Amino acid sequence: MSRRNLDLSKIHIAKKDLGLDDETYRALLVRVAGVRSAKDLSPRQAGKVLAEFERLGWKPSPVKTGRKAPVAAAGRAKLIGKIEAFLSEANRSWAYADGMAQRMFKVERVEWLDPEQLRKMVAALAYDAKRHGRAAQ
Known part of the structure; x- marks a missing residue:
């Protein structure tokens, strides 16, 4: 979603949350920005x-931070x-x-990778950490 669409969505959500009628909303747009429509x-x-x-x-709702760590079988945990450690260290x-x-593997989610693919991903994240000057465990 583009930044413009995100801002327009937030504006319309705020209008609804504040309970503004159309006339009050447009008056606010004119007063603050000099336009009668959010598209302008x-x-x-x-x-x-x-x-x-x-x-x-x-108050805007907090941004969702993503999902929990995937649950893996004992051999892949x-x-x-x-x-997870590499992602945390890189703030990703x-x-x-x-x-x-x-x-890398044309697989949608990490938890669906086999052990060999997971090893390759760990190696790629270690390389990325080294390249950016972070500790490669």
């Missing part, structure tokens, strides 16, 4: 409108643990690891 907002204007909604008491999510699995 520039990125900077959208930020100002969102800041105004927050000033009026709207150590490798999953190593992958499991979605990143799933993306690696997709690119």
Whole structure:
């Protein structure tokens, strides 16, 4: 989703959460950004409108951080643990690891990898850590 669409979605969610009728909402847009429709907002204007909604008491919902670590069979649990450690050290999510699995092996999720594929992923993450100056366990 593009940044523009994300901002427009947030604006419309805030409008609904604050219980603004259409007339009040459009008056706010005119007062804050000088436009009558959210589709006419520039990125900077959208930020100002969102800041105004927050000033009026709207609290954006927290961003979902991803998913829990995959559950693996005993033989693969150590490798999953190593992958989790590398991700944590690099401040990356499991979605990143799933993306690696997709690119490297054409498998959607890490927990579906076989032990050999998991070893290759650990090696790739170790190489990445070394390249970025992090401890490669």
